[in-house]
Amino acid sequence: MATRTRADAATEAWKRMLELMWSQRGRFIDGVGDLGLSPMQAHALRFLEQPRAMSELADVLLCDASNVTGIIDRLEARGLVERRPAPEDRRVKLLCLTKAGEALRARVRERIEVPPPELAALSPHEQRELRDLLARALGH
Amino acid sequence: MATRTRADAATEAWKRMLELMWSQRGRFIDGVGDLGLSPMQAHALRFLEQPRAMSELADVLLCDASNVTGIIDRLEARGLVERRPAPEDRRVKLLCLTKAGEALRARVRERIEVPPPELAALSPHEQRELRDLLARALGH
DNA sequence: TATTGTTATACTCTATAACTATA
DNA sequence: TATAGTTATAGAGTATAACAATA
Structure with missing residues (x-):
């Protein structure tokens, strides 16, 4: 068996996706934090x-389930749920x-769903390729 | 300006990436939990x-920085740092x-870097396309 | 008896502010 | 004075176990 110096393509792709996701963590935390929400809320x-x-x-x-009691308690106290x-x-x-x-949920989605600059900078063709590959992976 | 009934491709791609990532959350939590680690550890x-x-x-x-004190305290108490x-x-x-x-770090990486079934099920060609698109996005 | 959700408890992660030891 | 890290404190997320209400 030959020595493997490189991981297979799926592993490389996954590592890059993890890297991209981790790099967006601050944007998520700050984005929902601006709305007065913790990540779990x-x-x-x-x-x-x-x-x-x-x-x-x-x-x-x-x-x-015992955690959900507390998470929902805090959202309910704010009149959201x-x-x-x-x-x-x-x-x-x-x-x-x-x-x-409902209104706050819409604002959360608006913020979360803005693609990171790394994806927005891809060409329109590349963006469509990426979108379609992920659709295939997810069985859409 | 025409009404947009569909988001642009980057937004759709991003939403799918978020969906894929969220679906892998349990695997991450359980994977590192099996090694006795919290996600942040x-x-x-x-x-x-x-x-x-x-x-x-x-x-x-x-x-x-004050959080890191506690996180590292716990890793140090286990003789890891x-x-x-x-x-x-x-x-x-x-x-x-x-x-x-070092040994535990290697085991964490082994577990985290295994691609999810959704990516492993793509064809080798699609896996390479995905890998290369993400490399472009990340500026690799 | 079994299940849904809550409460009690304990631990981890989180930020802020005050503190120490160095610089 | 300023900075790196710690401690004290308080709030939020986490699991487990015991509990109340309902099935």
């Missing part, structure tokens, strides 16, 4: 496009964004 | 390929990995 808003149960939010945030008992199972609480929550 | 190890001052590590981790006064300025402390720290 911003992610919670992101996933509340539709009402979800506490346990569902815990699943997508990859944290214990409401807890409503689910009609079909009163143990379940559905998390619904208020008007203010 | 793992990142700290990542950036200690060469000895660095506390303040330098604070810069790359995007956190206050040593603080050494810098010869030219004894206020500065250089963080050096021990043998155990």
Whole structure:
């Protein structure tokens, strides 16, 4: 077996994606921080496009349900989210964004979805290639 | 100006990259968790390929220097890192990995750098295209 | 009995401000 | 005086275990 001096292309691509993502961390933290949100609070808003149960939010945030209690407590205290008992199972609480929550969620998305300069600087053709490759990878 | 019903290609590409990254979050948390590391501890190890001052590590981790004290305290207590006064300025402390720290750092990298199934499933040609596009974006 | 969400607890990460030791 | 790092403090995220309400 020949000595491998270079990783395969998927590994190289992944390492570069990690590098790009890490470089955008400050922009994300500052962007949502300007809106008065911690990173996890911003992610919670992101996933509340539709009402979800506490346990569902815990699943997508990859944290214990007991954490979601605290995260939602803080958003609720700001009037961004409401807890409503689910009609079909009163143990379940559905998390619904208020008007203010919807508005802030839109602002979070606007900020997060602005592509980094590194991508914006690619040619239109390269941008489309990248977009299409990622669509293939994600099975879109 | 015409109504834009679709975002430009860079924005679509970025959104897909965010989606792919978020989907890999659990693998990262579990991967470094299996090694007994929190995410931030793992990142700290990542950036200690060469000895660095506390303040330098604070810069790359995007956190206050006072946080680095605690993060490094915990790594040092496990014998992974040593603080050494810098010869030219004894206020500065250089963080050096021990043998155990080097070994664990290598294991962290091995785990993190495995590409996700979504990328591994692309054809070799597509993988190379993706790798090269990202290299262009990053100015490599 | 089992499940959903909360509470209690403890640890980690986070920033700010005050402090120390060097420069 | 200024800077590098620490300590003190407080708030937020994290998991585990015990608990209340509901199924």
